Structure formats: C-alpha cells, structure tokens
Amino acid sequence: MSEVLHLANARLVLSDRVMTGHIMIIDGRIVAIVEGDRVPSGAVDCKGDYVMPGLVELHTDNLERHIEPRPKVDWPHLPALLAHDAELASTGITTVFDALRVGSIHSAKSGYGEYARKLADELLDARAAGHFKISHFLHLRAEICSETLLEEMAAFGPKDRVGIVSLMDHTPGQRQFRDLTALKNYVAKKRGMNDADFVEHVENLKQLQTKYGAVHEKGAVREAQRYGAVIASHDDTTADQVAASAANGVDFAEFPTTREAAAACRAHGIAVMMGAPNLIRGGSHSGNVAAWELAHAQMLNILSSDYVPAALLMSAFQLAEIWDNLPAAIACVTQTPAKAVGLSDRGRLEEGLRGDVIRVRTVGQTPLLRGVWSRGARVA
Template identity: 45%
Template sequence: MPHEFILKNARIILENEVLTGSVLIRDGQIADISEGSMLAGEDLEGDFLTPGLIELHTDHLEGHYAPRPKVRWNPIAAVQAHDAQIAASGITTVFDALRVGLDAEADVGVEDMAVLADAISDGMKNNRLRAEHFLHLRCEVSAPDCLEAFAAIQGYDRVRMASLMDHAPGQRQFADAESYRVYYMRKLKTSEEEFRRYCERRMADSERYSAVNRKMISEACQARDIVLASHDDATVAHVEEAVEQGIRVAEFPTTLAAAAASKEAGLSVLMGAPNVVRGGSHSGNVSARELAEKGCLDILSSDYIPFSLMQSAFFLSDVVEGITLPQAMRLVSKNSAEAVGLEDRGEVAMGKRADLVRVRVDDHVPVIRTVWRQGERVI
C-alpha cells in the first residue's frame, strides 16, 4: 500500500504564484496540488508551504566541531548538532563546506576535514541526519597545501561541488588593503609588524601557487563532474578566467561589474543571505539587494547563519520592489537545485520530492513550524 497524506489549507508557494489549497504526498513525492478547501488532511491553518531550501555553501559545520582553539568535539555529535540547526531553518539539502588548503590562522587541518567528511558520510548512510548532506570543497588556491588537501578528500562519495578562492591581501574579497588590515588584525590579534610579515607571506604564496592550483583543481573537478564555483570575483578579467576554467557558479562577486559579467556569461550568481538581511556586505562589497534589483542575482546562501536563508526570501520580497515571494523563494530552492543538477527537488510541483516547509510569518520574521524531507517529518 502506498504511504500518502494531505496537507490542506496552506498558502502554497509555487514557481510563479501563491496558491491557497492542498498538497497530496505519496511515497515521498508530491502527487497532486489542488486549489481550494478539502475535508481530509492535516490543516496548516493558512500557513505558507514552501519548498525545502537548498543550501550550497555553509561554513557553519566547523564551529560545531572546533568550537574553541585546540578543542575538538565528537565529529558525529558535531555533525548532528549542525544538521539539527540546518533542518530547523527549513533547509532540506545542504552542501557542507570543508576547507581545502588552510589559512595560517586556521585551527584545523587536513585530517580534521577528513574526519568531518567521514562523519557526514556515516550519518547519511545510517539515516541519522534530518537534511540530505553533500560536500562542498572550499579550495584556498593560494595555500601551499591546497593540492595535497584536495587529493586527500576529493574522492569522498558525497563531494558534489568545489569553489576556487584566494584570500591573500589585494585579491578578490579584500581588494582594498585597508579593509583587509582591519579585518585580519582584529581576527589574528597581531602587532603591525607581525601583520606586515603575514601579508608578505600570503602574497608570495598567492603568486607562487594560485594559478597552478586553480588549473589543476578545475581540471580534476571537470573530469569527475564536480560543480565548480568561483569565489569573490571582482573584475571582468576574473569572470573571463572563471569561464575558461569551467566555472558554473559565481559565489559572492564583490562588484556589480563582476556580477553582471557573470550573469551575461551564463554563470549562476550566488550571494549571501546575511548580506540581504543586513542590507550590505560586512566587507564593504556590493550589496546583494542591489544585485537583485538589477536582475543579477540567482541564488542565496546562508553562509554563516543557517536561518538567514528562509529569512532572506521573505525579507527580499518585502523590501525590493518588483520581486515577488515566489521569485524570492526560487533564489533559495529551485535555482540552487538547477545550478548543481538536482532535478528532483527545489519546488512544490507534481513529481518532485516532498521536501516541504510549513512557515508562519510573525512581525516580518518567518517561523519554521514543520519540515518534511521526502515526505517524512524531520522537524
């Protein structure tokens, strides 16, 4: 006998409209969507029913595993804590970002990333996790150990995405030297002289390693059908380089020019949901709202605050004229799924996975009430 149930009296956020009606779920898929009231089914009392959100780049896991310098938490417990917060934020598919190539200030190493990758794979295999987890490799191409770290982890079965980034002074995210100085001196707690030597070392490493590491990792990812993303592109030249390397997603472009060039080149432009909610970038770069207004935004990522993903969709439809709630919701679901080839999810539509979220909005803030993944309630 098929397992089925009905969710009724919901404001269903479809691809292009909000429909008041009911959804029939059968064997983990959406079997029917109907307008109007029904007698049978679970009454959602007029709450919104959204697609399960899809997160492509979150740095949130590492803080659970290494919550303090030199402290390591049990990796299985750390992944479960991370997963619980992800699912409670309405995210049903998540790409967990793991470091590949380490900044000098990092308190974690290649072995730690392998431990976390093992814990994620084990959690999925043994059905311990609420969301579905994939791996996203954050490749710091300016790091001397980048290729070694990539080789150690690229073969994990859940690796589906890799981003190429360079956080050296004068590059990409911190093209302005003063912004870099303020950010990293505060983070590293160093003297001016120590910081000067640190910058010199990072710039030398970037000059020596970045180009060759970008080339080798991009070729390896294309051979294994791992989706490639650029990171913090600032110029049209950066975008041209990304296109040559087979990049499909432009993560966090720092200027309108780079975002517009990425869009024109057919890349999916991804920005941070916290940028939307805060009204701007913490690094002083281009505003995600501005990109949305100019039609240069395709995907939002929660980055470091999982709940910001759902919050940004409702917020964006409120504050940006011309962006409807269905359009904003596509930025955190359907567009994300399409960018990484997950065609079975990302929208409330017949035949798609029943990854669904019940949401109430109180004082402009969404409240996650229930989450289903493949028709099974996980929150």
C-alpha cells in the same frame, strides 16, 4: 504501510504563482497537488500558511563553526555534525552542501592544518547510518593560496558526494580583501594575531599565490571535473576575473564583490549568489557591493545563508518585498540553487519530486517556520 503527509488549506508556493490548495506526499515523493481550500479527511489544516519547497543551501560555514566553536577549540565531530544538521533543519534547510576547506599551510605561524578528508569520512559515515535529518553533500573550498591543495583534493573521488568545488583565492589586496584593514580585523579576531603576525601572514599568502596560484587553479578545475562537481568562483571583483572564471567552466559565482563583476557574470551566463546576511543587514560587512543593489538591478539569482543559517528563509521574504514577487524570491533559495548543482529532483512543488517541504506563517514581515519535512518525514 505507506508513509503519508497531507497538508491542506495552504498557500502553495509554486514556480510561477501562489495557489491555495493541498499537497500529498507518500513515501517521500509528492504524488498530488490540488487547488482549493477543502481540507480532506486526515489532512493537516494549514489555515492559510505558506507551504513551499525545502530550502537548498550551497555555501555555509556553519559546520566549521560547530567543529571549532572558538579559535583552537576542537569539538568532537559526530556531536558537531548532528548539531549542525539539526540546526539547519530547524531553519527550513532540507539540502545542504557542507563547505570544507582543502589546502593547508604548514610553513607559517599563521598556518592551518588538514582536516577535510577525515571530517568528510565522518560525515559520509553518519549519513550512511541514517543519523541525519536532512540531505548532505560536500562543497570543497579549494584554497589557491596554500601548500597542499592538490594533494588534499587527490584524496577525494567521484563517490564522495562532492557537488561543488569553489576556487578560493584569498591573496591579500584583491577580491574580498582589497582593503587590508578589513582583512586585519577579520584574521586578528579569528586567529589572535598581533601587528607583526599580520604582516607576516600577508607576505606569506602573497608568496604562496606567486608560487602556486596558476598550477593550483588549473589543478582544482581538473579535480572538480574528475569528481563530476560543479565549479564556483569566489569573490570575483573585475570583468577580467569573471572572464577567467568563465574559461574555467564556472557555473555560479559566490559573492561577487562589485556591480561590475555581477554584470559580467550575467553577460557570461554565470548565476550570481549573494549572502542572505548582506541582504538583511543592507550591506556587506566587508564593504563590498550590497545584495539589495544587485536585486534591484535583476542581477541576483541565488541566496546563501553563509554564516547565519536562519538568514536564508528571512532573506527570501525580504527579497519578495523588493521584487513584489514571492515565487521568484523563493526560487532563489530553492529551485535556482538546486538547478545550479544539477539536482532536478527537488527545489519545486511538483508531482514526482522529493517531498522536501516547509510550512511558514508570517508575523508582519518576518517568516515564522511552522514545520519542516524531509522526504515527507517531519524533522523540525
């Protein structure tokens, strides 16, 4: 028998408007969207709640948090993967690009080892076995300041569901960490460094950038093209850096750190992603440009939960307040990120698309998630 999900008397968030109506999903696909408040026999009465597409997350550190819940604490990978998957489902995310670092440093005390290929294999095996609630793709974070970037990227190929390669240059003194105090606070807490360790860490990264930066950047772009992945820049700060990103074929910019960089992205036709926590908190924890400032300037296209999965839905409703336009705000967490990575089968409520939907009620200005369905099957 066919699997049927029928949600009625709902405020359907379409691409261009909010419409009271009902939506039917059969065998994982949207088959009907009908206007009106009638509740057909057998349908779920949503009692005026919003029904909108499932959220699409392009950049999240959440999986790494589950496999290493504390510094130097390794957690079993399959339970970590399942917990990560369930957590995202519980926040309304139905498609995720799991960020895995590629590029390791073995020559320094502050270095870090290789893990991405092994974890990717475990993730893909779990997906193939049907263990996940939601849809998973890979996002490889290509660390330019590393020793083994190209060797690690060579281990991946077109069959690995690598949808995004982001170019990460964490050289101290530029981009996200122009302020070395902010960098010191971040790495000291994460890796337990003392002052001498930090000085050594900074010098080592600068040397790696000098030695490998240009060849790693070119090689990472080449590998992304081999995978068929979209390329993202990370922490662009100046117009010149954005121009270099455009030359590399970058499709979207993760967290530009200045208004200048965001404006340059717009001029080059590069979509701008900002962090949902930045928007909710009213500013960047690193002292970079505030997401609300770019939103008011119409220079924000995509939101990412970054390090707080539950922030994605909350930030979309906050953005709706800024723009006084709920469909446009919801598009920043559904339609626009899906389009940025070439996923044309989701991100919108339209007949024929995947039945990834969420039901939301608002309590004051806070969205309350009432149900999550992936391909029409309830997952939260």
